[in-house]
Amino acid sequence: xxxxxxxxxxxxxxxxxxxxxxxxxxxxxxxxxxxxxxCFIRDTAGALGMHQxxxxxxxxPEIIGLVLGSFLxxxxxxxxxxxxxxxxxxxxxxxMIIMIGALVFLGCPLRMVIRMSAGDLNAWVAxxxxxxxxxxxxxxxxxxxxxxxxxxxxxxxxxxISVIVLGILILALFTTLLKSSETGPGSMHAPVIxxxxxxxxxxxxxxxxxxxxxxxxxxxxxxxxxxLFCVIAGLFVVMLVFNVATGRFVLAFDTPGIIAHSExxxxxxGMYTVGFAAVLAGGCPxxxxxxxxxxxxxxxxxxxxxxxxxxxxxxxxxAASGTALxxxxxxVVAGAVPLNGKVACIIxxxxxxxIAFTNKRESKA
Amino acid sequence: xxxxxxxxLSCPEPLMLTAEALKGASEPVKVLVTEPHQKxxxxxxxxxxxxxxxxxxxxxxxxVVIE
Numbered sequence: 001x002x003x004x005x006x007x008x009x010x011x012x013x014x015x016x017x018x019x020x021x022x023x024x025x026x027x028x029x030x031x032x033x034x035x036x037x038x039c040f041i042r043d044t045a046g047a048l049g050m051h052q053x054x055x056x057x058x059x060x061p062e063i064i065g066l067v068l069g070s071f072l073x074x075x076x077x078x079x080x081x082x083x084x085x086x087x088x089x090x091x092x093x094x095x096m097i098i099m100i101g102a103l104v105f106l107g108c109p110l111r112m113v114i115r116m117s118a119g120d121l122n123a124w125v126a127x128x129x130x131x132x133x134x135x136x137x138x139x140x141x142x143x144x145x146x147x148x149x150x151x152x153x154x155x156x157x158x159x160x161i162s163v164i165v166l167g168i169l170i171l172a173l174f175t176t177l178l179k180s181s182e183t184g185p186g187s188m189h190a191p192v193i194x195x196x197x198x199x200x201x202x203x204x205x206x207x208x209x210x211x212x213x214x215x216x217x218x219x220x221x222x223x224x225x226x227x228l229f230c231v232i233a234g235l236f237v238v239m240l241v242f243n244v245a246t247g248r249f250v251l252a253f254d255t256p257g258i259i260a261h262s263e264x265x266x267x268x269x270g271m272y273t274v275g276f277a278a279v280l281a282g283g284c285p286x287x288x289x290x291x292x293x294x295x296x297x298x299x300x301x302x303x304x305x306x307x308x309x310x311x312x313x314x315x316x317x318x319a320a321s322g323t324a325l326x327x328x329x330x331x332v333v334a335g336a337v338p339l340n341g342k343v344a345c346i347i348x349x350x351x352x353x354x355i356a357f358t359n360k361r362e363s364k365a
Numbered sequence: 366x367x368x369x370x371x372x373x374l375s376c377p378e379p380l381m382l383t384a385e386a387l388k389g390a391s392e393p394v395k396v397l398v399t400e401p402h403q404k405x406x407x408x409x410x411x412x413x414x415x416x417x418x419x420x421x422x423x424x425x426x427x428x429v430v431i432e
Contacts, residue, residue, distance in 0.1 A: 002405070004402065004405055005405065005409070078401075079400075079401045079402070081399060081400060081401075081425075083373065083399065085373070086373065086374075086375060141377070141378070141381065142381075146374065146375075146378060147375060148373075148374075149372065149373030149374055150373040150374075150375075150399070151373055152399070152425045210402050215376065215377075218377065219377065222377060222381070223377075223380070223384070227409075281375075282375030282376050283376070298375075361378070
């Protein structure tokens with residue numbers, strides 16, 4: 001099965017993933033979060049007690065399904081490769097940076113597209129930052145940026161992340177050890193079995209189609225190649241139809257319930273950080289989970305970095321708050337990025353420039 | 366034959382190095398990559414640029430010859 005050899009097949013993969021996201025939103029996942037990688041890693045980090053934000057703690061079966069779906073399909077189609085050794089600690093830091101940028105904006109690139117399909121104009125503003133961040137990463141690549149080679153390792157090493165997420169699934173299903181939100185976004189979720197199957201299907205299709213939100217724009221800028229963009233377009237169209245059909249499409253800023261804020265500069269800088277870091281890491285948060293599932297311990301380090309980044313965001317008060325209705329006064333309270341989050345975002349951007357222009361490719365490839 | 370050893374490199378480096386090697390190349394170019402999707406990408410790049418490619422799986426990597 002090869003889904004990446006024609007634009008039609010790629011768009012079809014996007015449509016399938018869009019349907020999965022729409023179904024999960026319909027069956028209980030938070031509105032317009034549907035299948036946000038950053039949000040769901042943050043929730044899972046909360047379930048493990050890595051942070052204490054009570055509203056966002058839940059072991060999301062989608063994240064588990066994505067990694068396992070990628071692992072199973074890559075083993076079945078002989079694409080599983082256990083590799084490691086390409087600057088793992090820099091990739092760990094990039095994972096942290098991706099998560100800090102994502103939680104300043106309030107979502108990963110996948111959620112940005114989902115929010116765009118719901119008419120959230122903040123996400124369209126953030127797209128500017130995302131594109132600029134990717135363009136900066138492409139500039140670094142052209143200047144010779146590289147994190148070096150990965151090497152083949154023992155088969156077992158590449159499977160560790162899949163075993164870990166399987167362990168989290170077992171703990172979530174059969175014990176009461178993990179934390180689970182009683183109110184807030186963490187308490188809103190589709191039935192476990194649906195979320196798990198959704199994650200497995202999404203993971204398998206994402207693995208076969210090479211779906212990557214940063215890669216799609218990177219390839220357009222770098223090589224005028226629109227292949228990966230077809231996947232994103234397919235997903236966007238399905239979510240747009242779903243949002244319009246279910247009355248969830250509201251073209252506006254400051255829409256309560258969407259979990260977003262209208263601090264334009266920080267929406268731009270948050271996604272600038274994510275776009276830049278994702279190009280340096282070789283893929284968006286979704287792609288990191290998929291690569292980790294198919295055996296890359298380097299991508300697994302980025303995933304671990306995202307978990308730690310999510311925990312830091314809530315433990316140190318870096319994450320933005322979303323615009324919401326005050327239950328008592330029924331007034332709209334605007335969401336905002338706290339000062340700590342703004343400072344962290346700037347530090348992340350400086351770090352990205354240091355990483356981008358100090359890691360060079362070997363002169364002879 | 367020109368050789369590009371892109372084994373173990375992250376995307377899009379293998380494709381960037383391939384594109385660079387193919388620029389003005391009159392002889393065949395041999396590209397080595399680790400991941401199956403990188404092999405597909407290199408083959409597709411060759412096809413899109415009117416070149417023929419043949420890929421062989423070696424011990425833990427792929428060898429794609431573009432001519």
